[in-house]
Amino acid sequence: MSNAKDITRAEVEDFLYHEAALLDRWKLDEWLELLTEDAEYEVPSTDAPLAKQGEALFLIADDINRIRARVKRLQDPEAHAESPRSRTRRMIANVRITRQEGDVLHVAANFSVYRFRYGYDVRHFVGHYHHTLVAGADGLKIRKRRAIMDNTELGAQGAVSFIL
């Protein structure tokens, strides 16, 4: 499974659904295993969805070290925004393989994520992902994960305190 050409959209969908299920179940350590050693996770600001890291302020711009720190932080009861944890439910749809080169796949997908938490109205995060996936000996891994929100501002969402 090292040639990205042999990978079908259905396999990519299975992978993304598995990823979404891990995140919704807060199995964050297992989720980390889906990432490459040089993985990046980005959420650009809502008014600069195409911005480049280092040039504009992002909501989240993590390298693998900060992704791991984020996971550790989210498992700490002193991370008040997610202690107790919110319930999230992710709908992943419109999955497309947009480009492939060697063992690398570029994948676009839409997301619709609901966040429920005691004392809050339901919060809804809508947008699309740009994934860079790598096909390796032990299946697909995520090299880059960019979640681009359609919200024009974050007033109704408040924060991105979980992994989007």
Added chain:
Amino acid sequence: MKVTAWALGPKEESKSARARRLDSFLTFYGPGGFATPDVVEALESVQQGLQTWREIEWSEMTRGIDKDGEQLNTDELHLRTFWRQWNKLMTTEAA
């Protein structure tokens, strides 16, 4: 509670200084930062708690009050000092 925050940078900032400033901002501040969402949550929880002001007249800030020596990070000497000074400024007659 709605919080509006701005990240300000100098006009003539170099490319690498800008990247460094933005990166260090994100480790702490912002809607996806490591601290801001928790700080906002704490603010909201405090506001919720303060709704009891009719029944509970005092906010207790007594942690560490009996200690002569060093205070712990969780002790509240700094809060008592802040409010003593606030009280002094608010109750002193203008000269």
